Amino acid sequence: MRVLALLDGTLVDPETPLFRADDLGVTRGDGVFETILVADREPRELAAHLDRMQRSARLMQLPLPDRAAWLRAVQAVVDAWPWDQERELALKLVCTRGIDGGDGTPHGFALGSSIEAGTLRKREQGVSAVTLERGYEPDLMERAPWLLLSAKTLSYAVNMAAMREAESRGADEVIFTAADGSVLEGPTSTVVLARGDELLTTPPSSGILEGTTQGALFRTAERAGWRTRAEKFPVADLHSADGVWLASSVRLITQVRSIDGSPVRADPQLHAELARLYESNYGTG
Amino acid sequence: MRVLALLDGTLVDPETPLFRADDLGVTRGDGVFETILVADREPRELAAHLDRMQRSARLMQLPLPDRAAWLRAVQAVVDAWPWDQERELALKLVCTRGIDGGDGTPHGFALGSSIEAGTLRKREQGVSAVTLERGYEPDLMERAPWLLLSAKTLSYAVNMAAMREAESRGADEVIFTAADGSVLEGPTSTVVLARGDELLTTPPSSGILEGTTQGALFRTAERAGWRTRAEKFPVADLHSADGVWLASSVRLITQVRSIDGSPVRADPQLHAELARLYESNYGTG
The missing domain is CATH 3.30.470.10 (Aminotransferase class 4, branched-chain amino acid transferase, N-terminal domain)
Structure with missing residues (x-):
């Protein structure tokens, strides 16, 4: 339709x-x-x-x-x-x-x-992700505004090519990394991880898009007692986290089950809590 | 029309x-x-x-x-x-x-x-250029094909934003540079410089588009006794060259008159020779 x-x-x-x-x-x-x-x-x-x-x-x-x-x-x-x-x-x-x-x-x-059916499946079953180099340093955005790193432009061919690369590696999603090895974002999502009582995401100053869904989650999570932070972190932090999610408007708070072929912690109760916090923003929550 | x-x-x-x-x-x-x-x-x-x-x-x-x-x-x-x-x-x-x-x-x-009138003016009068960071290392292309660095995709928003940045600095064109300071290409052109009896351009392995117009120029230039080379070179080489050009299908072999506000050598005879060599590829040459 x-x-x-x-x-x-x-x-x-x-x-x-x-x-x-x-x-x-x-x-x-x-x-x-x-x-x-x-x-x-x-x-x-x-x-x-x-x-x-x-x-x-x-x-x-x-x-x-x-x-x-x-x-x-x-x-x-x-x-x-x-x-x-x-x-x-x-x-x-x-x-x-x-x-x-x-x-x-x-x-x-x-x-x-x-x-789409694939989106519903990702919401329900979670996703496997691969990390792919995005090629730039996280401090590039402020120096080089003409690269439009924080704009959501119609020029998404690279985002789509990265998704095809993930599929060719048998994965559902991509997590882009910067030249310094820090985590950036997905081609169409924001990365969120949980660590103790803290939710962490990459700061927009690293040249990523500010996430609307991640923003909504953090808003209600703060009210529920979570600490939230936007700070650069390395790929290793994804593997040691209590949980990793990709936040996007349509896929919502998607649980990541594996990264580069290695399982990551995926606690169903923690996932349910974050999903509930996100949904509580809306009339249906 | x-x-x-x-x-x-x-x-x-x-x-x-x-x-x-x-x-x-x-x-x-x-x-x-x-x-x-x-x-x-x-x-x-x-x-x-x-x-x-x-x-x-x-x-x-x-x-x-x-x-x-x-x-x-x-x-x-x-x-x-x-x-x-x-x-x-x-x-x-x-x-x-x-x-x-x-x-x-x-x-x-x-x-x-x-x-367009602006294109005719650039052909005839040459152009001023500014160097702008493109943000990636020249060896990125082979490691990260999903970045489509050597594909001419419809995702040209960054190329257009770079041209607007040039205009805002009072210049006509852009020369992109890599993270190591080497010269890449223009948003819609290939960089060529002359040095003695040699014509030099950036190699496609640096993650640039292979230039068709530059290729045509090099083909007839070789026959006329020029040595031609595709090799990485720093921005300083633009300033010490005997001449710098931006090659593009529609703007042809456009002479660069200044880079980042500093005049570069722009010998009219040398320009006429390269223009003639390029034109000699075609029925009108």
Whole structure:
């Protein structure tokens, strides 16, 4: 099931072409996006996603359409979704820089899609991950903003290639590492580990995307007495942790069961506690 | 002027949308492309471009439509171009991975566009360049093929951001440098320098795109008695060279006049010689 809305709130057939061949989104991956979970009509972390899309756009000097337009498109998809058939959808917001050599008008849409079977399986059964080099030093981001390390751009070919590399190694997911061996992020997720009464994640200053789902988890975990920290840590810490998770909007708080072929601690009770803390952010929690 | 052809050779209106919102080219920059100069009906280095697109596709595990389809689309654009009005065009070949969750059919086109005024100015007057960090070690490519360093993918947001960074510094072009300080390439060009009777460029093993225009120049330069070499070199070599050029299909052999605000040697006779050597590859030379 796919439901597509334009920024004026109009619904259009998702199978009808929408982008010209000379749109910079097509020819240059020049644009930004967000993927949002909508569960039981509630778009989760919508404000955080829209804030992050605005930050991505600013880093790219892309004139993002205003928030009202995005909210209109989101509402149009939510209103048109067949809730009697499916109680969740993955909502993608996309904005390209528009026509190459055109008047600079950006081109955006909101597309709701059914949750894929593979995603449901990852949520329920957890995942195997491999570490892959990302190639840069964690201090690069501040020195080299043109590398867009903290922007969620449409240029995701490397993220997709890394996922294929994982599959070719018989794994489900990737954990990127920096040139200094520290842990960065997944191609489409944030790494979280538990250690005693502490939850740890990589700081955005390492050139990773600030995680909306990880943010939601940390928010309620703090209230429940967990200490939370964003700090650089080496791959070895994944292996010695009490648990490792990949947080993403649609896969939620996915438990990691093995890394590079070695099992990591995967306590079902600890997993259930984190999942419950995350869910407690929402009406369904 | 824009002329658009599909891979079956059909011409379509370039202003009519061609890509669905859920095409992986739009949502993930997941695809490959080439830009080819067509001058006086002759597509320059067409075989080298198609070979490179095939290499890019292989690195991305993208099933590229066969060569006959691309040749058909190229011919359709060339045949439809208004040659009485414009004697050159920039021909972009694009292939995306097709619909997300679809049957895996790639989606391609050939788009001919007029040469932009800014490009003509760069050809004639040369350019100022700034060096910008690309962030990785030159030996990364062989270790980490998932980073697609030698593939020409549609994920060019960083290349475009680097060009904006150059403009914000009052420069026309970028020369990327590796973490070890060696010279890599431009965002859409290959770096060439002259030193005595030698032409030097960065080796593809440093994780750069193999240059078709640089290749054409080196081919005729060798015949004319130049020694040519692909070898790593530091930024300092740009400043001590007899001349520095950025080679690209549409901007041709563009003379670099300054780097990071310092003038570099820019001998008009040497430039004319290299331009002539490059042109001698073609019917118009």
